[in-house]
Amino acid sequence: MTVPDGPTNPPAYQLTLGRAPGIADEAWKVIEETQWRLARALEAVDHPLALGVAKEMVETIAKIVLATRGEVAGTQMDYDKCVTAAHKALVRLPGQHLSNEPVLKQLVQSAKGIATQLAPVRNAYGTGHGRAEQPDIPEEMLHLCLDGALLWSRWALRRLGVLTLGMPEPLIRDLEHGTFYGGTLAPRLKAALQTEGDSAVLRRLGMAVGQRAMRNTYVVQVEGVQACADSNDLGVWPPTYRAALFEGLFISATGRPTVSAWSTGWAARVIAPLKEDQASAAIKDLEIKLADTDIHDLTAAFENETFCQLLHESCHYLSLQAQSAWMFLLDDIVMRVGLTGPQPGSD
Numbered sequence: 001m002t003v004p005d006g007p008t009n010p011p012a013y014q015l016t017l018g019r020a021p022g023i024a025d026e027a028w029k030v031i032e033e034t035q036w037r038l039a040r041a042l043e044a045v046d047h048p049l050a051l052g053v054a055k056e057m058v059e060t061i062a063k064i065v066l067a068t069r070g071e072v073a074g075t076q077m078d079y080d081k082c083v084t085a086a087h088k089a090l091v092r093l094p095g096q097h098l099s100n101e102p103v104l105k106q107l108v109q110s111a112k113g114i115a116t117q118l119a120p121v122r123n124a125y126g127t128g129h130g131r132a133e134q135p136d137i138p139e140e141m142l143h144l145c146l147d148g149a150l151l152w153s154r155w156a157l158r159r160l161g162v163l164t165l166g167m168p169e170p171l172i173r174d175l176e177h178g179t180f181y182g183g184t185l186a187p188r189l190k191a192a193l194q195t196e197g198d199s200a201v202l203r204r205l206g207m208a209v210g211q212r213a214m215r216n217t218y219v220v221q222v223e224g225v226q227a228c229a230d231s232n233d234l235g236v237w238p239p240t241y242r243a244a245l246f247e248g249l250f251i252s253a254t255g256r257p258t259v260s261a262w263s264t265g266w267a268a269r270v271i272a273p274l275k276e277d278q279a280s281a282a283i284k285d286l287e288i289k290l291a292d293t294d295i296h297d298l299t300a301a302f303e304n305e306t307f308c309q310l311l312h313e314s315c316h317y318l319s320l321q322a323q324s325a326w327m328f329l330l331d332d333i334v335m336r337v338g339l340t341g342p343q344p345g346s347d
Helices: 025-043 047-068 079-091 102-116 118-125 139-165 169-177 185-195 199-213 218-229 239-248 267-271 276-291 295-302 305-317 320-337
Strands: none
Touching: 025 047, 047 079, 047 118, 047 139, 079 102, 079 118, 079 139, 102 118, 102 139, 118 139, 169 185, 169 199, 185 199, 185 218, 199 218, 199 239, 218 239, 218 267, 239 267, 239 276, 267 276, 267 305, 276 320, 295 320, 305 320
16 A cells, blocks of 8 residues: 555554455545554554544444445444444355365454454543543553454455455446436346346345435436336346345435435335245345434434325235335334324324
8 A cells, every 4th residue: 555655654563454356446445544544543652543443444344345245334333233244244255265164264253253342442442432531551452452453354355355256346336426328227237137146246236226216316216126116027126136126215325214205106116026024024124224323314314204104105015914014114213203293104
């Protein structure tokens, strides 16, 4: 890593992290900035800041892992929960060159154990909390925390490279930042859905389409969402894609809730063809994700009672079991944001 006039790292710490193939430029920029904050903290002998940034580095990489897997970490998601979810996703990742040796699995689990302990150590000794007096940070504690953070981060990025290797990155990147004209998305999306069997790939595609549609891109709304909702074919529009697309209509790439007059008419129809247990599971997963979002963000998204009423009316597209989960979700939203007047969970 070469940056003009950058700090000189202490010899004991080589902070460079290997960039995973296929990782987005924006995500890598965040990781690099975190590396340099850590380097500057060590150069300034600011140990509380170093502990805080080490924890931030692990959390940043964990959230990037989840995003790459087609999942979103809510803005209020607990640190331990975030790291654990990312770790599980990477441990279960199949592929060549990945050893199943029990001793390796134990080493990886030990690395994760240190990484998850960074939060309580940072809370007790690091930055992020106002203190009347700064407790001393033993040198051994600082070194162990930094070593643990770097060990897990490097392992996670190497595993992430295996995941991104077979992903249709050009299409996903275009969904995030590119321009679409009528008829340009449909053939590319169809080809990706027909050739990709990895559930992580299908999730990423579904999330990317849903989130781009919620940015009011008309072509993506029509060719990626409405075409799916209008079809009952689970071969053309696989269940994994549908469930992720459904979630992407409600949660942005930054983990904030989204809803609009347009999405209220299509969200339920996207998952309607799924089996009852699959549709219910998609709704319950969304409920869990929304529970991890900030209440102010949730209120801002659902402050329009018309949106909730339209979602309530779309319940008839779903099977009975899924209807029950749908109504429970809407009732929970109404209760959390404190809406008054006609409530979506009541007749």
